[in-house]
Amino acid sequence: MNPLQVAVGVVKNPEGKVLISLRHADLHQGGLWEFPGGKIEASETAEQALARELKEELNITVTAATPLITVKHQYPDRFVQLNVFLVEQFSGEAKSLEGQSFKWVTPAELQHYAFPAANQPIITAARLPHHYAILDDADEAMLLSNLQKILNRGVKLIQARLKTLPSVDVAKFFEQAYPLCKQQQAVLLMNSAVECSVEVDGIHLTSSHLMALTKRPENSKWLAASCHNLEQLQQAQKIGVDFVVLAPVLATQTHPGAASLGWEQFADLVAKVNLPVYALGGMTESSLTTSQQSGGQGIAAIRAFLD
Numbered sequence: 001m002n003p004l005q006v007a008v009g010v011v012k013n014p015e016g017k018v019l020i021s022l023r024h025a026d027l028h029q030g031g032l033w034e035f036p037g038g039k040i041e042a043s044e045t046a047e048q049a050l051a052r053e054l055k056e057e058l059n060i061t062v063t064a065a066t067p068l069i070t071v072k073h074q075y076p077d078r079f080v081q082l083n084v085f086l087v088e089q090f091s092g093e094a095k096s097l098e099g100q101s102f103k104w105v106t107p108a109e110l111q112h113y114a115f116p117a118a119n120q121p122i123i124t125a126a127r128l129p130h131h132y133a134i135l136d137d138a139d140e141a142m143l144l145s146n147l148q149k150i151l152n153r154g155v156k157l158i159q160a161r162l163k164t165l166p167s168v169d170v171a172k173f174f175e176q177a178y179p180l181c182k183q184q185q186a187v188l189l190m191n192s193a194v195e196c197s198v199e200v201d202g203i204h205l206t207s208s209h210l211m212a213l214t215k216r217p218e219n220s221k222w223l224a225a226s227c228h229n230l231e232q233l234q235q236a237q238k239i240g241v242d243f244v245v246l247a248p249v250l251a252t253q254t255h256p257g258a259a260s261l262g263w264e265q266f267a268d269l270v271a272k273v274n275l276p277v278y279a280l281g282g283m284t285e286s287s288l289t290t291s292q293q294s295g296g297q298g299i300a301a302i303r304a305f306l307d
Contacts, residue, residue, distance in 0.1 A: 003072055003081035007050035008037035010068055010126045011060065011087045011094075013104060018126055019058070019094060020113060021102035033113040035084070035122060036102075046083040054087070057098050064089035067292050069125040071274045073118035084122050121274045124242050129156045130288055130298030132245065132278045133305045137162040140169070147177055150305045151184045159204045159224070159300075161191040174198035189224055205241070207232050216240040226280075233273045241275065245300045248281025249291075253303070263294050270295035 011019040020033045038053040040046055047065055054060040065085035072081050096102055105113070107127040115123060133150045135158055137143060143162075150158060158181065162170050174190070178199055181188040187201045192209040202222025205213070210225040210232060216239045217223065225236045227244045236244050246269060248260045260281060261269070270277045276297035279287065283299040291299050 001079055003079045005040040005046070006037060006080055006082050007040050007046045007053060008035050008082045008084040008122065009050050009054055009062070009065065009087045010035055010084060010122065011054070011090065015104075017104040017106055018110065019102060019104055020110070021057070021096075021100045023116075024100060032116050034115060034119060035126075037082075040083070047085065050085055050087075054090070057096075057100070058102065059092050059095040059097055060087075061091045062087055062089070063091060067295065069121055069274075069276060069297070070271065070295060071118055071121050073274070075116075075118070080118060082118055082122065084125070086126075121276065125276045125297060128243060128276050128297055130292075131155045131157065131305065132298065132300035133158045134280075134300060134302045135160050135162075136302050137165050140165060143173055144176060146306055147180065151180065151186060153305050155305050156184070156186045157189075158186055159189045159191060160194070160200075161204070163191065163193045165194075167194075167196040170194055170196040171198055174200065187222060189222055202242075210235055210239075210241070213239050227277075230269055230272060233269060233275065233277075237273045237275055243276040243278065243297060245278045245280040246270070246296075247279075247300075249279045250282025250287075252281050263290055266291075266296070267294035 019036065021036050023032050023034050036054055036057055037050055040049040050065060051062045054062055065087050068084045068086040070081065070083055094102065110123045110126060133155045135147055135150065178188055189202045189204045190200045192203050192205045203220055205225040207226045207228060223241050225241045225244045227233045227236055227246050233244065246266060248258060249263065249266050251260050266279055278298055278300040279291040279296045280300040283301040284304050287299050
């Protein structure tokens with residue numbers, strides 16, 4: 001059965017707030033909040049449908065839209081595919097042209113509103129940035145200065161992958177690193193290979209730890225995972241991981257001879273799950289657009305944010 005094709009916009013204003021509207025009570029999933037959009041007509045592309053819907057519903061003229069995430073969802077009474085775009089460039093002041101309530105909320109506040117089930121991955125994608133920095137412990141002496149470099153670049157999502165450091169040094173690092181990240185409103189995750197009890201914003205699971213789990217760990221704020229194939233992606237979705245990195249997309253300096261996925265296979269795998277996916281492996285700043293056009297949330301990298 002072919003899904004009902006819907007265009008959806010995560011509309012962000014210059015202050016970074018997101019526009020949400022209330023579905024009329026008599027509609028499918030009525031009385032719940034949603035991201036604006038509507039059905040794609042046979043003669044339209046998803047972008048054209050989104051531009052039309054936002055103009056008709058909210059008086060907004062889209063000037064640029066970037067692919068954010070595609071979500072397929074089976075409700076009891078219908079199968080939908082939500083083609084979601086990030087809209088940060090638009091003109092016109094939002095007005096309710098069809099009598100629906102709407103409001104601007106911060107990305108963090110999205111969790112406090114009741115949305116249709118299909119919208120949950122969109123909420124996560126709307127809260128996540130385009131860049132995910134991986135802080136490696138190859139050079140222990142450089143850890144804090146590298147973290148500062150990453151923060152100075154404006155990166156708001158960071159994983160500390162400290163697999164070789166003794167736990168006493170890991171604890172010492174996090175004591176300094178966590179307050180630094182908090183000051184910059186950056187999210188700091190710890191790789192699950194690190195066995196140390198410290199304050200962080202979440203855990204990034206290795207692929208082997210991911211495959212060993214039967215459910216999402218309790219009390220995990222953010223939960224991420226490393227994936228290399230479809231089986232791992234499906235496991236991440238099944239246990240409720242928030243986002244994943246998929247690697248290696250391109251050849252890397254550290255593993256020059258290793259087989260890489262390439263963008264075509266990356267796009268194919270991303271399309272099979274309802275998860276925000278970062279491309280990892282051989283990424284540079286200029287890879288961001290390709291990742292987004294391939295269905296990715298953005299790029300993850302070790303070196304790209306340090307160079």
